[in-house]
Amino acid sequence: MSKPLSDPREGRPGLSRRTLFAGASTVGALAAAATLIPRAQPTAVTPAEPRPAPEKGGGYSLSDHVKQYYKTTQI
Template sequence: MDKDKTKPAAVSRRTLFAGAGTAGALAAAAAALPLAQPAATPVAAKPAEPEGEGYRLSEHVRRYYQTTRV
């Protein structure tokens, strides 16, 4: 018999299942990444309403008008 002949390495069942589990975990992580929400963009502050006499449509007046709608 010739001792130089080597047996081809077969993938063991344990290695196969470990690789499949790793591939599944990577696929789940890749699927979850696009669902991550981007960072919130800063919203510009509302300009201050000019001080003066007379009628102004302020936020609480708008809310009142919304409650009177039918």
């Protein structure tokens, strides 16, 4: 008896036709989606006017952001 002939592609990793077309279609879909996404326009940021320094020292102020943080830490 003779041994059956093995497939020459069996032992080596490579690209199959299915993998190649799947990758190409994925790249094409990503390129099409990238052209449809609008670009963000840079906005001019105006710096906030600094508050005057407190007379008695310190600098902590109970802002809305700090109040929101305290609400999230309550059990």
